[in-house]
Amino acid sequence: MNPRNFFAERRSIAELARPIAAAVLCVCVSAAVAAPSRPRVDEVAAIVAAGMKEQGIPGAALVVMKGDEIILARGFGVEDAAREDRVTENSIFALGSITKQFTAAAILQLVEQRRLALDDPVAHHLPDFTHLPADLKIQHLLSHTSGIREEFAQPELTALFAQPGTTYEEYVDAARHSPSDWPPGSRWSYGNINYLLLGLIVERVDGQPLEVVFDERFFKPLELRSFRLCPPQTGEVPGEARGHVNRDGALVPLTRRRTHRCSVAPADSAEARWTSRVGCAHWRKAKW
Incomplete structure (x- = not known):
């Protein structure tokens, strides 16, 4: 079955997934306005930067879509407070519970x-x-x-x-x-x-x-190349954005075991996927 046809044509089954999607929506926003002007883009960037400072967030990536088009993709801050590598729109983040979308989609394809x-x-x-x-x-x-x-x-x-x-x-x-x-x-x-x-x-x-x-149902046929299983428990992963915790006013990167479940469930159906925000946007485009 062609996954694109499945998502495009089987809306009746997709309707059943709405309660699921409500809980695990991708961190990508659909904009109902025209492509943002430079002042609007700068305004969004300022809001994100202010929120990061207020909450003590070291890094973030933002993707805004209008329909199927990415109209804004930007990184903010650093991937790892210990290394100072800058976040880009292609930095790799843990998807966490957004992984549930793939499990739900696989179930619905088996229903189909x-x-x-x-x-x-x-x-x-x-x-x-x-x-x-x-x-x-x-x-x-x-x-x-x-x-x-x-x-x-x-x-x-x-x-x-x-x-x-x-x-x-x-x-x-x-x-x-x-x-x-x-x-x-x-x-x-x-x-x-x-x-x-x-x-x-x-x-x-x-x-x-x-x-x-x-891989066979979604990532390969939809060419979602940035999606992957969890990274190894040790070693450097280029472009990886690490989770952090505030300890006595200092941001300390968490170990990978603390940021996801891969050491327990390498093929976990609830939390074990990683991708960039742009990859997340491409999945949203294919799915909706």
Whole structure:
């Protein structure tokens, strides 16, 4: 299936993803005005710079779009306070929970291909997760209405996440025992655990690791060359923007383990993608 045709023609399925998109919108803004004049561009830059100073933010990248056209792309500040490398529109940032968009899109493509359905019981695809309610459906995971207790409210999962050397398999094995706090569909509560399970479903239905699924369904056919899995845990990555924390008035770069989940889940379906803001804009163009 051509991904461009899928996103262009299957609006009925895309409508089902609106609650998902509301939670994980890309950090790119659609402008409903003409291409900005120089004073307007300078005004935007001044607002961003003032906000960064007020909040103690070392670096940021901004992309503004009008329709499918990028009308403003600019970097501000530094990628790493320890190195003073300047942020550009092509600096690589962790996408964090925007990664969920790719997982949701993969699920919806499998629905379009009739390889699963939104009202499928999750237990049908994950029979080894014996603690899940029998009436839990895929649509509940997509819309964060599963009732499953969030990962970081589960001490065992929190400990595994913080423990160096934890593997993806160990983490998934512990997640099999996740309890539910309320019946599926009865209330909304945002949680990474929902997309961890969706990623596992994609892998099992498609028969390939999630990073291969994303590459074959989205990144290669849509030529999204800047998208990547998490960088290695050590070593320099050109153009990487690091997370920082304020310690006694000084900005200290965080270790990669603290800024994303890759050491636990290298193909994580909730948070493990990186790209530039321009790459994010190209994904938005393809998706919407």
